[in-house]
Amino acid sequence: MNNIEQYDPEISQALKAEIRRQKHGLELIPSENFVSPAVMEALGSVLTNKYSEGYPGKRYYGGNVHVDEIENIARERAKKLFGVDHANVQPYSGSPANQAVCFALLDPGDTLMGLSLAFGGHMTHGLKVNFSAKYYRSVQYQTNQNGWLDYDMILDLAKKERPKLIIVGATAYPRKFDFEKFRDIARQVDAFLLADISHIAGLIIAGEHPSPVGLADVISTTTHKTLRGPRGAMILSNGNPSTPLKAVDRSRENIPTLIDRAIIPGLQGGPHNHQTAAIAIALHEAAQPEFREYGKQVTRNAKALADSLLEQGAKLITDGTDNHLMVIDVTPFDVTGKEAEIVLDSVGITVNKNMIPFDERKPFDPSGIRLGTPAITTRGMDAAAMKKIGVAIASVLKQPKNTETLDQARVMVRELTEQFPLYPELKP
Numbered sequence: 001m002n003n004i005e006q007y008d009p010e011i012s013q014a015l016k017a018e019i020r021r022q023k024h025g026l027e028l029i030p031s032e033n034f035v036s037p038a039v040m041e042a043l044g045s046v047l048t049n050k051y052s053e054g055y056p057g058k059r060y061y062g063g064n065v066h067v068d069e070i071e072n073i074a075r076e077r078a079k080k081l082f083g084v085d086h087a088n089v090q091p092y093s094g095s096p097a098n099q100a101v102c103f104a105l106l107d108p109g110d111t112l113m114g115l116s117l118a119f120g121g122h123m124t125h126g127l128k129v130n131f132s133a134k135y136y137r138s139v140q141y142q143t144n145q146n147g148w149l150d151y152d153m154i155l156d157l158a159k160k161e162r163p164k165l166i167i168v169g170a171t172a173y174p175r176k177f178d179f180e181k182f183r184d185i186a187r188q189v190d191a192f193l194l195a196d197i198s199h200i201a202g203l204i205i206a207g208e209h210p211s212p213v214g215l216a217d218v219i220s221t222t223t224h225k226t227l228r229g230p231r232g233a234m235i236l237s238n239g240n241p242s243t244p245l246k247a248v249d250r251s252r253e254n255i256p257t258l259i260d261r262a263i264i265p266g267l268q269g270g271p272h273n274h275q276t277a278a279i280a281i282a283l284h285e286a287a288q289p290e291f292r293e294y295g296k297q298v299t300r301n302a303k304a305l306a307d308s309l310l311e312q313g314a315k316l317i318t319d320g321t322d323n324h325l326m327v328i329d330v331t332p333f334d335v336t337g338k339e340a341e342i343v344l345d346s347v348g349i350t351v352n353k354n355m356i357p358f359d360e361r362k363p364f365d366p367s368g369i370r371l372g373t374p375a376i377t378t379r380g381m382d383a384a385a386m387k388k389i390g391v392a393i394a395s396v397l398k399q400p401k402n403t404e405t406l407d408q409a410r411v412m413v414r415e416l417t418e419q420f421p422l423y424p425e426l427k428p
């Protein structure tokens with residue numbers, strides 16, 4: 001931090017405040033995590049200086065011997081870890097990755113089908129104002145009243161709308177996906193199936209969620225959520241990775257080539273090599289036995305937190321969780337999602353407001369909040385800590401104006417963050 005402090009006090013001040021916020025707060029946003037110092041070191045490395053449009057061995061710029069080595073290692077590690085024939089590690093982030101999949105498999109105006117944002121899906125799965133609905137014809141499926149996916153409903157909709165691409169994946173779904181059912185639905189209507197495992201990639205590695213490999217035609221994932229790497233994304237698939245990089249048919253066999261061509265020259269220029277190196281390191285970490293234990297603890301903690309909240313009378317969508325996250329309907333506590341987010345933030349607990357199924361409120365002040373355990377589990381927190389957090393959240397939501405309650409919650413946050421320190425080597 002010394003150089004930033006010296007050269008740019010304004011940025012330095014905000015950065016130090018952010019370090020303090022991360023160290024002293026409870027991070028319950030389920031899409032966030034804390035990367036290792038090694039991952040951070042790669043992100044701050046000289047690799048950020050290099051242009052390397054193209055792929056290893058086929059670059060449009062000279063001087064890429066070492067970058068080729070790094071990207072090849074990242075690709076090989078991704079293939080081995082997930083058990084696929086091909087990995088593209090260049091997407092700048094999750095949204096561009098999904099854009100690339102659509103670019104690869106669809107023509108403008110073709111129909112795609114995904115889970116509605118209001119029911120836990122992602123914007124790139126066909127939200128009206130997103131590219132996925134502007135450039136394609138978007139059909140959206142929903143959950144049932146209780147928040148569960150209804151596979152018969154999804155099949156009926158697919159038969160009626162005949163999408164070319166079906167997307168399975170979510171940002172706020174607390175249960176497991178049945179990838180086999182999605183494969184069957186996609187086959188029945190002759191659609192490609194994209195599994196967007198951004199939220200659950202780390203759980204899949206840990207054996208805590210079934211893998212879509214062999215069922216989905218193509219898999220996209222961010223690398224910064226449960227996978228605990230840098231911000232970034234990958235696209236994984238089976239098929240023939242050595243088809244020449246020229247225009248090819250849209251067959252399953254050609255998906256690796258279609259994806260590579262969609263990333264560059266289709267959508268992107270130079271890959272972020274510092275990010276690629278950091279992804280490679282994160283994949284190495286995810287291949288260790290400790291990561292498996294981490295993923296198991298993430299789901300154990302989510303269950304413990306859900307149980308604690310249920311004991312306190314909270315209403316959880318689907319009545320619980322079997323992954324890393326949960327969605328709470330906070331309206332029985334007589335607060336809105338936005339109010340809940342703000343009051344929890346004021347005691348050092350970071351969550352985000354979220355729509356609940358068939359929400360009668362608006363996206364900017366919905367009925368729910370979403371919380372998850374990936375980040376606090378990285379800090380080493382256990383089931384006993386989850387119980388305390390659940391009690392504190394419920395008490396704050398029940399009495400958001402009671403200063404004593406809020407102070408008690410602040411004390412709990414201080415005790416837990418001291419007991420489970422984050423980045424002890426970082427001194428703001």
Ligand SMILES: *Cc1c(COP(=O)(O)O)cnc(C)c1O
Pocket residue numbers: 031093094095096098122124169170171196197198199222232
């Ligand atoms: C996070 C997420 C994305 C988008 O990732 P960004 O890196 O924020 O662009 C896409 N799909 C799903 C399911 C996600 O959870």
